[in-house]
Amino acid sequence: MWLRFQVSDEVYTVTIGATVPTGFENTAAEEVQEKIGANAKISKDRGRIYFQITTDKLSQVHHLRSVDNLFVVVEEYDNYQFKDSKEETLEDLQKLASKLPWSDALKVWNMNTTLKKKRGPHRQPQGPRELEAPTADQGEGAGGVRTPALEILGEQQEVPGQELGAKVLKFRVTCNRAGDKHSFSSNEAARDFGGAVQELFQWKADMTKFDIEVLLNIHNVEMVIGIALTEESLHRRNITHFGPTTLRSTLCYGMLRLCKPQASDVILDPMCGTGAIPLEGAIEWQQAFYLAGDNNDMAVSRTVNNICHIQKKRRDKGSISGLPIDTVQWDLCHLPMRTSSVDIIITDMPFGKRMGSRKNNWDLYPSCLKEMARVTRPGSGKAVILTQDKKCFQKAISRMGGLWRKHHTVWVNVGGLHAGVFLLKRTLGIFGQIAEDSREGKESKPHEEKPGEERKKE
Numbered sequence: 193m194w195l196r197f198q199v200s201d202e203v204y205t206v207t208i209g210a211t212v213p214t215g216f217e218n219t220a221a222e223e224v225q226e227k228i229g230a231n232a233k234i235s236k237d238r239g240r241i242y243f244q245i246t247t248d249k250l251s252q253v254h255h256l257r258s259v260d261n262l263f264v265v266v267e268e269y270d271n272y273q274f275k276d277s278k279e280e281t282l283e284d285l286q287k288l289a290s291k292l293p294w295s296d297a298l299k300v301w302n303m304n305t306t307l308k309k310k311r312g313p314h315r316q317p318q319g320p321r322e323l324e325a326p327t328a329d330q331g332e333g334a335g336g337v338r339t340p341a342l343e344i345l346g347e348q349q350e351v352p353g354q355e356l357g358a359k360v361l362k363f364r365v366t367c368n369r370a371g372d373k374h375s376f377s378s379n380e381a382a383r384d385f386g387g388a389v390q391e392l393f394q395w396k397a398d399m400t401k402f403d404i405e406v407l408l409n410i411h412n413v414e415m416v417i418g419i420a421l422t423e424e425s426l427h428r429r430n431i432t433h434f435g436p437t438t439l440r441s442t443l444c445y446g447m448l449r450l451c452k453p454q455a456s457d458v459i460l461d462p463m464c465g466t467g468a469i470p471l472e473g474a475i476e477w478q479q480a481f482y483l484a485g486d487n488n489d490m491a492v493s494r495t496v497n498n499i500c501h502i503q504k505k506r507r508d509k510g511s512i513s514g515l516p517i518d519t520v521q522w523d524l525c526h527l528p529m530r531t532s533s534v535d536i537i538i539t540d541m542p543f544g545k546r547m548g549s550r551k552n553n554w555d556l557y558p559s560c561l562k563e564m565a566r567v568t569r570p571g572s573g574k575a576v577i578l579t580q581d582k583k584c585f586q587k588a589i590s591r592m593g594g595l596w597r598k599h600h601t602v603w604v605n606v607g608g609l610h611a612g613v614f615l616l617k618r619t620l621g622i623f624g625q626i627a628e629d630s631r632e633g634k635e636s637k638p639h640e641e642k643p644g645e646e647r648k649k650e
């Protein structure tokens with residue numbers, strides 16, 4: 193197969209796929225609409241969205257805050273007819289490779305390589321691999337830059353990589369498969385489809401040091417073939433000093449969007465851990481002010497280090513404004529804050545698994561909901577709380593109808609655990625003047641979820 197990587201200003205439309213934190217697909221679609229002006233389609237396969245862009249907008253997709261990984265779609269099938277037998281299916285996948293419309297997707301991959309090259313050498317991970325953070329900068333798009341791919345394959349002419357005597361592209365195929373009606377395994381699909389791709393392009397297979405990653409995403413009868421545009425997840429962007437339960441910045445972004453921060457809001461994360469939530473807020477919603485606190489001195493120093501790292505990066509890029517965030521060591525059950533002084537509380541409570549214990553949560557959750565109610569403004573205050581200890585949380589909140597009203601729940605997956613992000617609204621009840629378990633919350637009944645409603649959304 194002859195490949196043409198043209199250096200041109202041609203603008204065309206391609207479909208971009210993005211993996212997003214499970215449960216926050218709608219939030220991600222909203223962000224895409226807001227920042228790129230594209231309507232995103234939410235895949236049946238939870239945790240994915242698809243949207244179309246013109247290629248001049250390629251650099252913008254790297255600035256989305258709710259997406260983890262990005263890829264350009266080569267072809268998508270809503271109802272791919274997998275054969276019953278493994279042999280026939282794998283043979284079909286092999287045949288498919290040469291029939292796919294690779295050209296535009298490969299040109300986008302090539303443009304993307306240009307963008308990556310322009311932002312300089314890849315940063316080495318300092319923390320756990322899955323929590324590492326890249327950044328993406330504006331690039332020049334398709335025009336005028338000699339990219340690694342062009343160096344490899346020759347410019348403005350049709351060339352087979354190997355005959356040029358130039359470096360041959362290395363690639364791998366990754367198959368993500370969900371569904372129990374397939375006669376083949378992910379490895380078998382990746383191997384056989386990969387073999388056909390290799391034959392087609394004369395690329396060299398390399399599972400670890402690859403230039404191109406071809407994706408084969410199969411979900412029941414839906415199949416999408418794509419080319420990866422990110423080497424590592426974009427959620428690894430803010431944190432350099434990790435803790436045992438550091439949240440993905442993309443999930444933090446989704447939580448922050450739920451509470452719609454406004455200019456001059458005072459926003460508190462009273463159990464900040466490494467500061468992932470308030471740091472994402474301070475970067476993205478800079479008109480609000482953030483307080484990050486924790487009772488653990490190691491957590492506090494991690495947060496300070498993470499903030500300092502981002503401040504330094506910003507200064508190095510010429511920014512003179514500091515981030516609107518302070519860090520405090522405190523016990524959440526006795527916050528050094530005035531009553532009714534906070535607009536939003538946004539936090540990730542100990543699940544009682546890797547952090548704290550289920551037994552302690554029975555005391556901790558009611559005490560902290562009460563103290564949070566004291567410091568938030570009656571009538572307008574909000575809280576967005578992530579926890580996997582749903583039973584304990586639901587029980588605690590059901591006894592605080594006088595102070596908190598449960599407004600909305602998003603079910604998410606945190607490291608394989610099924611957790612809830614609960615949006616609470618502070619009632620008009622004045623702290624200390626209304627019984628916390630009174631039925632004052634009843635007045636806002638129309639907004640409450642009916643029993644079982646949350647489960648149906650899963």
Ligand SMILES: C[S@@+](CC[C@H](N)C(=O)[O-])C[C@H]1O[C@@H](n2cnc3c(N)ncnc32)[C@H](O)[C@@H]1O
Pocket residue numbers: 435437438439462463464465466467468469485486487488491522523524525539540541542543547548
């Ligand atoms: C699940 S972790 C938060 C992780 C954080 N979102 C991050 O991304 O790193 C919960 C945090 O609550 C803190 N914590 C537990 N009890 C507390 C209390 N009474 N007061 C303040 N912080 C507390 C723990 O030290 C821990 O850092």
